[in-house]
Amino acid sequence: MIDLTITGGVDAAIRAHGEETYPHECCGALVGRNGSVTAIVALPNTTEEGPRRRFLVRPVDYRAAERRASELGGDLIGFYHSHPDHPARPSQYDLDHAWPTFAYVIVAVASARAGDMTVWFLKDDRSSFEEGTLHHGENSHPDTAAAVHGQARRG
Amino acid sequence: MAKILIPTPLRPYTDKLDAVDASGATVGELLADLTRKHSGLKAHLFNEQGKLRSFVNIYVNDEDIRYLQKEQTPVATGDTVSIIPSVAGGAPTVAEKGSDIGTLPALTNDEVKRYSRHLIMPEVGVDGQRRLKAAKVLCIGAGGLGSPVAMYLAAAGVGTIGLVDFDVVDFSNLQRQILHATPDVGLPKLTSAKNKLQALNPEIEIRTHEVALSSQNALDLFRPYDVIVDGTDNFPTRYLVNDACVLLGKPNAYGSIFRFEGQASVFATKDGPCYRCLYPEPPPPGLVPSCAEGGVLGVLPGLIGIVQATETMKLIMGIGEPLIGRFLIYDALRMRFRELKLRKDPDCPVCGTHPTVTKLIDYEQFCGITPAAPEPSHVNNATELTSVELKQRLDRGDKLTIVDVREPNELQINRIAGSVHIPLGDIPKRYNELDPDAEYVMQCKSGVRSAKAADFLRSVGFKRVLNLKGGILDWIDKVDPTQPKY
Secondary structure (H helix, E strand, O other): OOEEEEEHHHHHHHHHHHHHHOOOOOEEEEEEEOOEEEEEEEEOOOOOOOOOOOEEEOHHHHHHHHHHHHHOOOEEEEEEEEEEOOOOOOOHHHHHOOOOOOEEEEEEEEOOEEEEEEEEEEOOOOOOEEEEEEEEEOOOOOOHHHHHHHHHHHO | OEEEEOOHHHHHHHOOOOEEEEOOOEHHHHHHHHHHHOHHHHHHHEOOOOOEOOOEEEEEOOEEHHHOOHHHOEOOOOOEEEEEEOEEEOOOOHHHOOOOHHHOOOOOHHHHHHOHHHHOOOOOHHHHHHHHHHOEEEEEOOOOOHHHHHHHHHHHOOOEEEEEOOOEOOHHHOOOOOOOOHHHOOOEHHHHHHHHHHHHOOOOEEEEEOOOOOOOOHHHHHOOOOEEEEOOOOHHHHHHHHHHHHHHOOOEEEEEEEEOEEEEEEEOOOOOOOHHHHOOOOOOOOOOOOHHHHOEOOOHHHHHHHHHHHHHHHHHHOOOOOOEOEEEEEEOOOOEEEEEEOOOOOOOOOOOOOOOOOOOOOHHHHOOOOOOOOOOHHHHHHHEEOHHHHHHHHHHOOOOEEEEOOOHHHHOOOOOOOOEEOOHHHHHHHHHHOOOOOEEEEEOOOOHHHHHHHHHHHHOOOOEEEEEOOHHHHHHHHOOOOOOOO
16 A cells, blocks of 8 residues: 555646645545545645644544545545645654554645645554655546535535 | 444554444543554554544544543443544644654743743744744844844743844944943943843843854854844845855844845745845945944834844744745835845855855955055055144144035034035035145044045045044044044
8 A cells, every 4th residue: 555546636636725725734635445546625724833834634624524535435545735835745743643544645835836746654653654656547537626626615 | 332433544453344342431441442452553542651642532422532521531331432533744844953843842831921922822832932942043243133133032932042242332322222221331242132131031041152253153153053143234244144054054034224224034045045146246345334324213123123033933933924035125214115026046156056155255355345454654644644633733723624524414413623514425516615735634423434535635636635534533532522422
């Protein structure tokens, strides 16, 4: 489980979300199955520690994302967030707060432009992250990700 | 016996089950039973101290146990207990420097009280205050800009503040340098500054460096600090501070003031421009007057210094939008702020892609200021005279005219009796009021402007023009101490 496949629509939607919230961090859930992300659910960043450097998904939003994932016929398989003006590498804070098995996608957004995108998985002993490989797969429903994105924002 | 709902990321540790049964009368007992049965869960639910991790939320029948009795919350048979993740993360802040937030110093109860107005703002909070406490900031200069910078940073709880200065408090400082008070006149500025700052906040460390900043000591002085605040009043030091910051990769919270105008920016961050991207070359010596020559509105350094202090705190806490790549210009008379965009110059000699300045240089020479060579006495006699010599010649009844080239408002402060007044700027159009064959002594405040006036008169054919060395200040020191100095 060290590979993650994302569709072009998902890729574009994560980047767009990161650019939209710049200079603050964006965050959202990854929906899919078997190491493949088919949709995202954009979530509000509820951190109280300054959204330029932190994000927080509350339990209530986690549950909403879970419900949305099953409505979309997938599982919650991870989360994405942006690093404004910072490389797409996990911080110590990311490590301290990571859940096992989830895919953590990070997109670097420099001066409002999305750049590198990487994916990381927590090691079982919590000592560090292991970098995964992002594959770009077929986009069967080009509008799906964007549509989900928009819908979640309204909610 | 109660049912525990397991979230997706933890199911690999419960044989892929989304719900498991565990026994216990409280949440704590239930979780202990759960981790006994599924030992892989333990590291993800509990930290090294055996406490539930902050991002693990436990609900009993949809109630967060934080609002019940925490781990002592009773659980009845048939209750449903859910483990629900919150998901958090983020980019490292400047102050983190790769270090774990856990290594930051804790706040004492006194500090919590002192900084409570910070702590209740989520953007600062306990973590932000701990970052301030861990931070080390060096102020170059404990004068006009250094005063508000150091006072506000001390009040805000920056844990270590370094001050570089070697001056002594003078009466003329008190109009703006609020670190120093009337009884401090004559004391080293660092002594006066340390007293004030430590009285304001005894919790922090004040380090004093009573040296003239130089190419020899700058790198070693700067190295232990996180942010450098440039409050200098001259170009050689300004370039020195900039280059040392670039070479060490330390942000430079820059400010400068003159008369009614101030400037501020943050230079020398990794991706931002530096002072040399803005001004690759210093102005010719003497073109830009200093505050001592041109004056400065007393409150001006207050405003600019507080911009520098604000930027310093933001850099430390990693919040807000830093003044990087932006150049703030403030006009006190019109009460207007302007902002210029600055770009990093790829050809910058110090922070560009192929830097030519890779170590500190001789900044006096770079700025065209050469140390005053011992002046041969015969040359001295030909172009200058001292105030004592002038007094002797006046007493002797020599026929000479003193031309005061200062601005009219300066003459209201003091004046050598009998002098003629032509401001420096008017000399080129008014020199014909003077006689090219008569003898003149040119005079200003300290001898710089009058030397220019003397040069000009000689260039248009005046034969006997002398400059009063040290200006009216020297005259008051040596000849007429009854007059006020400025």
